[in-house]
Amino acid sequence: MSIFVDGSTRVVYQGLTGSQGRYYGLLNRDYGTQVVAGTNPRKAGTDVDGIPIFATVAEAAAATGATASCVFIPAPGVRGAVLEAAEAQMELVVVITEGVPAHDEAFLFNKLRRDHPGVRLLGPNCPGIITPGQCNIGITAGHIAKPGGPVGIVSRSGTLTYQALYELQQQDIGVTTCVGIGGDPVPGTSFIDCLAAFEADDETRAVMMIGEIGGSAEEEAAEFIAEHMTKPVAAYIAGVTAPPGKKMGHAGAIVSGGKGTAAAKMEALAAAGARVGQNPTEAGDLMVEIVASL
Amino acid sequence: MTPLRRDRRGISPSTFLVSPPVDLFEHQGKELFARFGLPVPSGEVALSPEEAVAAAARIGLPVVVKAQVHTGGRGKAGGVKLAADLDEVRSHAADILGLDISGHIVRRLWIEEASDIAEEYYASFTLDRSARQHLGMLSAEGGVDIETVAARDPGAIARIHIDPTDGLSQQACRQWVQAARIPEAVAGAVADALATLYRAYVDADADLVEVNPLIVTSAGDVVLLDSKVTLDANSTFRHDDYAQYDATQTRDEREQAAHAKGLQYVGLEGSVGVIANGAGLAMSTVDVVNQVGGRPANFLDIGGGANAEVMSNALEVINNDPAVRSILINIFGGITRGEEIANGIVEATGRVAIDSPIVIRLDGTNAAEGRELLEPHLSDALMMEPTMLDAARRAVALAGAGGSQP
Numbered sequence: 001m002s003i004f005v006d007g008s009t010r011v012v013y014q015g016l017t018g019s020q021g022r023y024y025g026l027l028n029r030d031y032g033t034q035v036v037a038g039t040n041p042r043k044a045g046t047d048v049d050g051i052p053i054f055a056t057v058a059e060a061a062a063a064t065g066a067t068a069s070c071v072f073i074p075a076p077g078v079r080g081a082v083l084e085a086a087e088a089q090m091e092l093v094v095v096i097t098e099g100v101p102a103h104d105e106a107f108l109f110n111k112l113r114r115d116h117p118g119v120r121l122l123g124p125n126c127p128g129i130i131t132p133g134q135c136n137i138g139i140t141a142g143h144i145a146k147p148g149g150p151v152g153i154v155s156r157s158g159t160l161t162y163q164a165l166y167e168l169q170q171q172d173i174g175v176t177t178c179v180g181i182g183g184d185p186v187p188g189t190s191f192i193d194c195l196a197a198f199e200a201d202d203e204t205r206a207v208m209m210i211g212e213i214g215g216s217a218e219e220e221a222a223e224f225i226a227e228h229m230t231k232p233v234a235a236y237i238a239g240v241t242a243p244p245g246k247k248m249g250h251a252g253a254i255v256s257g258g259k260g261t262a263a264a265k266m267e268a269l270a271a272a273g274a275r276v277g278q279n280p281t282e283a284g285d286l287m288v289e290i291v292a293s294l
Numbered sequence: 295m296t297p298l299r300r301d302r303r304g305i306s307p308s309t310f311l312v313s314p315p316v317d318l319f320e321h322q323g324k325e326l327f328a329r330f331g332l333p334v335p336s337g338e339v340a341l342s343p344e345e346a347v348a349a350a351a352r353i354g355l356p357v358v359v360k361a362q363v364h365t366g367g368r369g370k371a372g373g374v375k376l377a378a379d380l381d382e383v384r385s386h387a388a389d390i391l392g393l394d395i396s397g398h399i400v401r402r403l404w405i406e407e408a409s410d411i412a413e414e415y416y417a418s419f420t421l422d423r424s425a426r427q428h429l430g431m432l433s434a435e436g437g438v439d440i441e442t443v444a445a446r447d448p449g450a451i452a453r454i455h456i457d458p459t460d461g462l463s464q465q466a467c468r469q470w471v472q473a474a475r476i477p478e479a480v481a482g483a484v485a486d487a488l489a490t491l492y493r494a495y496v497d498a499d500a501d502l503v504e505v506n507p508l509i510v511t512s513a514g515d516v517v518l519l520d521s522k523v524t525l526d527a528n529s530t531f532r533h534d535d536y537a538q539y540d541a542t543q544t545r546d547e548r549e550q551a552a553h554a555k556g557l558q559y560v561g562l563e564g565s566v567g568v569i570a571n572g573a574g575l576a577m578s579t580v581d582v583v584n585q586v587g588g589r590p591a592n593f594l595d596i597g598g599g600a601n602a603e604v605m606s607n608a609l610e611v612i613n614n615d616p617a618v619r620s621i622l623i624n625i626f627g628g629i630t631r632g633e634e635i636a637n638g639i640v641e642a643t644g645r646v647a648i649d650s651p652i653v654i655r656l657d658g659t660n661a662a663e664g665r666e667l668l669e670p671h672l673s674d675a676l677m678m679e680p681t682m683l684d685a686a687r688r689a690v691a692l693a694g695a696g697g698s699q700p
Contacts, residue, residue: 103499139628157574158572158574159575162572216423239577241590249577252423281682
């Protein structure tokens, strides 16, 4: 089992004809993802390396049975692209694009919750999602992840996620699904959404969670872990020594007004029963211990 | 075309404008408010006592001489003074220019017509990330630090969550004003101002608009007497006018130089220069340098890959920081393979003359091949360690006494 995507997921790439959409779309297909269509209103009827291009997501879905979309559209077009995918009733919309205005993110989150409750938005500004061996949507290097289980990963950071996948692979530990929720202020999918899905997934028996400074998503996740998670969680929070008032790369990674510090997040997670590492390596070692004791 | 992500295939990182938050000076915020028809006092910018006097003469006395800095606490620091005549304008301007307010040196003044204050309120709009909706805060106790009000009497602040798909309705706005205990006589005018302020917050793509105080004059007029506005730099594609604010951002010189090269850089106080790919890994590297007893000079995220161009730019920025004693390069290869990264580093170190020793940690896809390529180039100036912790320890040791924590 896995969460959100598996080998049967059929994906349409919005922006497949662009340089990055093409590059990662074809990489994803090489990995084994069912990349069934692309969209571009000006290039409908053409193809990208054999993948048919349609004018709209709705047309692509009707012709190919796509149930998920991956958005490689520049930031100004993301709002429209996500609404288009939602109206075409995609179950999952993965937005890789970074630099999307926070007001657009807040609008999309509330619009989808109200008018398209069946649509899951992942991102924006996320590396995507991978169920190793079955489906890789986005920019994760698929070969650094070992298929199978028992670990599920959810992360706000791209490279730290890759690092976690790689360290687990080095220890011969498999991953059910790895979800990059992205580092923006209003992500479509939260830690809690992923924790709940992993808790319900039979094959996932432990969860690795990678957070960072800013906001209160990790504290909210800690509450969820304390109340609802029976599976063990290992966690790491980046930005322990980040100075207040400075955005550390990600738009959402900022300590302001004494809120969003790594220390508070680590404390909350530890109090909720998660095992918290001081650096990525230590968190990886903790997960190895957890898996050994399962 | 706007690149989707930094340093991906076929995208030159120099074409990408990295986006730190855009803080407006008080007068810029008020000018923005005025464009939406909000009532603000008239005023002029002055960069010298002479300009201040000339401005005051045009505006009409009395005036308030106000320091323009991107920080709070101006009043307490002596950065806001009332002047009854032109001599006072001159002497206040001379006193305030050059003043250090929490590390911000005053270089610009706002000369504003004095207002006759009867009531002082507080109003703000920001994004509540936890609720994923906009949050309005309003209090009849304005003119003081809102944190203090919140601590003393949380009930004195009325909060309203606004669904961005609905906006702020007139009815909700009225109820909000009532909940904040704003006197009935001015409630309508305050509600109208707040509705417009919300529109300004949304239309301007602001992270924050704060008005403290929002005043009522003895004549009963509502006036926005102060402004604190932070704009979302990610929205510049639909706000051509935001380029004007770029020149007035307070950044240290290192941040300015890195910004010009399209790098995600935050200046810190230490002597270990840090380069990593990915914001999370860069943050993590800064943490690990601290954990092993060193002090990082910066946070620098070069994005997903690590080609020669972006690496040379990063090394140049770090090399120009005189506090740097050693450089730690922490790269994890995902789709970008170890060989490409190694070649990038070798080429970059050949292009830029580096004053400090470099310690590299290279891991991930084809790390072994990458390390093999680096091997022949290793020296006292270019070292390699297998893990992040080892590399951090070595970089901290190389930075010597200056790199250690006191």
